[in-house]
Structure formats: C-alpha cells, structure tokens
C-alpha cells in the first residue's frame with residue numbers, strides 16, 4: 001500500500017513538472033503540441049490518418065497494407081507508433097480509432113520478415129518491444145476490427161481499450177502452427193479477458209474464432225454488420241470525446257490498474273484518483289452543470 005502511495009505522489013510530481021513545462025497532461029512524448037489548425041497530418045507509407053466525426057476530434061488510423069492483409073512489418077509498426085504520437089500530442093483529438101484497410105484488421109506480425117531472423121537478432125534487438133506504443137497511449141484507443149485479427153493482429157486489438165468487431169471478423173492466435181508462441185501479449189491479455197481454459201484452447205490449437213465467439217468470451221464489446229462498424233465505433237468515440245480529456249485519462253488509468261494490482265491496491269488507487277478529480281476544474285464544472293440543469297463545458301483542466 002505504501003508503495004502505491006509513493007507511486008501516486010511521484011506521478012503527481014511528474015504531472016506537475018510536465019504542466020509547469022507547459023505541455024499538456026496527456027502529452028506523452030515531450031514533443032511540443034502540434035498546432036493542427038495550421039499543420040496537416042503527416043503522410044505515411046503504411047498507415048492512413050484522418051480526423052473524423054462532427055467535431056473532427058477522433059483520430060482515425062487505418063492500417064494500409066491490404067495486399068499483405070496488413071501484416072505488421074517493422075515499417076508499419078513504426079508508422080503506427082508515429083501516428084499515435086501525432087494524435088496524442090494534438091489537443092484537438094479526444095479519442096483514437098484503429099481499423100484495417102481491405103479484408104483484414106491485421107493478419108499478424110510479418111512472417112516473411114521474421115522467417116530468417118535468428119535468436120541473437122530477436123533477443124538482442126528486443127524484437128516486438130516497440131509494439132508497446134498502443135497500450136501506452138493515454139487517450140482512449142478503440143479498435144474497429146473489420147476482418148482477420150490473427151496473431152499480432154489480435155494482440156494489437158487487445159492493446160486497445162474497446163474492441164468493436166464486424167460480423168465478418170476472425171480472431172485467433174495461430175503462432176503455434178508456425179512453431180512459435182504469441183509474443184505481443186496474446187497469452188497474457190487473452191487469458192485475462194477469456195479465462196484459462198479458452199485461452200489455452202485458442203493458443204494451443206491456433207484455431208480461429210468468430211466475432212460472435214469473441215463477444216461471448218468477453219474479448220469484444222459489440223459485433224456489428226460490416227457497414228455499421230465504423231459509424232458505430234465513431235459514435236462511441238465521439239461520446240467519450242464529450243467528456244473531459246483529463247478525467248477520461250484518469251478513468252482509463254484506473255481501469256488499466258485492475259490488470260496490475262490486487263483488489264485492495266486497485267480500490268485504494270481508484271479512491272485516490274477519485275479524490276484527485278476534486279482538484280480539477282472539470283469536476284467542479286461537471287457537478288455544477290448537473291445541479292444547474294445544463295450541459296457541462298469541460299476545459300480539460
């Protein structure tokens with residue numbers, strides 16, 4: 001418990017230092033905020049980016065390597081990380097959405113790229129460690145899984161905060177068939193979502209499973225007709241975007257702690273973060289708006 005309190009105090013000091021350096025609370029990389037009124041989104045080889053929704057406050061990232069079923073080659077993962085950095089540092093963006101172009105969300109790590117790699121190369125280079133960027137994003141990230149989400153593709157979806165899937169989506173961790181095992185969270189995040197027996201079955205057989213099954217086992221929160229996938233995911237992204245970005249980041253951090261801490265530590269952390277909301281202008285505004293029977297106007301402060 002003492003270590004949790006020390007961590008909270010340390011995190012508050014870091015947040016204060018970040019604020020005093022005039023960067024935004026949720027700006028992760030220390031890069032000065034992008035002035036999106038003037039700047040255009042960066043063009044990239046393997047991902048497309050766009051600002052969508054009525055307020056253009058949802059950052060859409062489309063994995064764009066359809067001929068290879070969006071296999072997650074190093075270049076694509078670098079582009080994805082850079083796109084997340086760009087949206088995270090953009091004050092106009094409240095939430096991020098990731099989807100895939102063509103018939104796949106992503107069919108996994110690039111097998112052709114991995115085929116001749118040696119143990120020394122993957123261990124020495126800490127292969128896959130750079131995939132963490134998605135799970136480190138402070139803004140909510142929604143996966144709109146449009147087709148195959150296999151191996152690293154399923155793992156990428158599981159790094160996101162909310163997964164919506166098309167009825168045609170197929171999930172799986174087929175690494176065992178390639179003589180390897182999931183390396184970007186498959187054995188860990190899937191087990192936390194679906195439990196031991198299901199996760200063992202999926203990881204040890206390599207069998208694919210449907211979107212309906214993914215929803216049944218708790219991996220996916222909604223299954224939609226293909227033409228409704230993007231509009232419905234956007235709807236929830238926009239709904240989240242109506243709230244204070246600051247408080248949303250705090251809520252996301254608290255939910256994620258449920259994966260890391262014991263129940264007592266988690267409850268303690270949650271209560272402390274809840275207490276912290278009382279130091280924000282947005283908590284005062286939210287409660288005042290309710291009492292005054294008007295919609296809240298959040299300032300992300």
Ligand code: CAA
Nearest residue numbers: 067068069071107108109110111112151152174182183184
């Ligand atoms: N890596 C590299 N290329 C891939 C790929 C991958 N993971 N998945 C598909 N492709 C390529 C295919 O090689 C093919 O390219 P060519 O036209 O140049 O031959 C193209 O995408 C289309 O694929 P298919 O012809 O195979 O399409 P299909 O409809 O017959 O089958 C599929 C679709 C079932 C998804 C099949 O492509 C497949 O099984 N893909 C591999 C899935 C997989 O094993 N993923 C796990 C990778 S390992 C991993 O991800 C490790 C980790 O934990 C990070």
